Amino acid sequence: MSGSSAPIRLLLADDQALVRGALAALLSLEPDLTVVAEVGRGDEVVPEALQHTPDVALLDVEMPGLDGIAATAALRTALPACRVLVVTTFGRPGYLRRAMEAGANGFVVKDTPARQLADAVRRVHAGLRVVDPTLAAETLATGASPLTERETEVLRAARAGGAVAELAKALHLSEGTVRNHLSAAIGKTGARNRAAAVRIAEQNGWLLGD
Amino acid sequence: MSGSSAPIRLLLADDQALVRGALAALLSLEPDLTVVAEVGRGDEVVPEALQHTPDVALLDVEMPGLDGIAATAALRTALPACRVLVVTTFGRPGYLRRAMEAGANGFVVKDTPARQLADAVRRVHAGLRVVDPTLAAETLATGASPLTERETEVLRAARAGGAVAELAKALHLSEGTVRNHLSAAIGKTGARNRAAAVRIAEQNGWLLGD
DNA sequence: CCCGCGCCCTGACAAATGTCACGGCCGGAA
DNA sequence: TTCCGGCCGTGACATTTGTCAGGGCGCGGG
Structure with missing residues (x-):
């Protein structure tokens, strides 16, 4: 050989x-x-x-x-x-x-x-x-991740389990915006929960960069 | 040797x-x-x-x-x-x-x-x-798991990400009961979320059997 | 026996979450 | 240029979730 x-x-x-x-x-x-x-x-x-x-x-x-x-x-x-x-x-x-x-x-x-x-x-x-x-x-x-940049960012932050208010403060966004991004991520992943969305995105490797 | x-x-x-x-x-x-x-x-x-x-x-x-x-x-x-x-x-x-x-x-x-x-x-x-x-x-x-038998059971079911209604039907319990067990689990794990409680319990090996 | 304790179960209420419709912005197509 | 589509941002609203007070049951100690 x-x-x-x-x-x-x-x-x-x-x-x-x-x-x-x-x-x-x-x-x-x-x-x-x-x-x-x-x-x-x-x-x-x-x-x-x-x-x-x-x-x-x-x-x-x-x-x-x-x-x-x-x-x-x-x-x-x-x-x-x-x-x-x-x-x-x-x-x-x-x-x-x-x-x-x-x-x-x-x-x-x-x-x-x-x-x-x-x-x-x-x-x-x-x-x-x-x-x-x-x-x-x-x-x-x-296929590649269907999530938009902000959506992945918010999902990544949500991984820790914090409430919306904390995510909003950490990302300098309104609470409504955070909710909206999460909702979009939930829809795109086919999940019904924020938690499930996080899991699905994680399993597909869509949350990689930190 | x-x-x-x-x-x-x-x-x-x-x-x-x-x-x-x-x-x-x-x-x-x-x-x-x-x-x-x-x-x-x-x-x-x-x-x-x-x-x-x-x-x-x-x-x-x-x-x-x-x-x-x-x-x-x-x-x-x-x-x-x-x-x-x-x-x-x-x-x-x-x-x-x-x-x-x-x-x-x-x-x-x-x-x-x-x-x-x-x-x-x-x-x-x-x-x-x-x-x-x-x-x-x-x-x-x-120490050993502080969770009671039902609490672990409910947490385990919640791992999948389903809503309370589904857990209740799967476990043959009232929705209120499921919520209560989840609340107890959240309190005992020191978490603030159902999702966080699941993670903590998992990390400690408290959800083992199935 | 009777009491206290823990676990299980339940419903009512407050707080968080998820959905929706909307407007502003930017880049590409017509 | 104008129009269209996608992404971002926001608030109002319905739904879900978490908390609380309370009742029933079994068990061990006084």
């Missing part, structure tokens, strides 16, 4: 130390792969990558400091030679879209069989795009 | 195939450990365990079919010789309590360093209890 060339150098980013270490063990079984760096926070990705110059970075989406999508974008500009493979727990349709827009070269969910991961890494390293086909279909079906 | 005795036989249960495989790789690095079975659903734990008679079972809490706590209880009665080490993503205080009550011998969160996992397995196999100390402290501080 990888005859005699130098091994592919990997950077792993995942906030769960146990999973990170386990992935390192799994990938180290492959003779043509080497893990050269591990980080547990999104904002440590770029510094560590600059120091160790990996060929491929495996990034989780849910991470403290900086989410995987933002880390992808930062890494692509800081170290364009490094490919990015996003590895995430949830197959949120929006995540895939955002990851690709941010410059990721591959997207794999943690449900995929373990043996396929090494192949995904090799494909990405070879310049190919790797995407879970079922997730890709779902992404196309779901 | 394990001079010449037979290796410890392990069963792995985790719904994410990638994590499961990675853990298998990690644990297989230890010469005194062998993975003899892997499952991705809680209701497959007992059948597989009966067939392969592992010495220690590593169970995730979040799993389809049957959650890790219920699987622990089932496994302890079906195969008492097999020790159980619960390995979970979230350090929900209630999870630890419930796991121990269900007969688990150890409880580890996925934040712990990878190198400690093998030791945890060995300790559990030796008959010791393994518990994350910080989590144990938090569990004692948080």
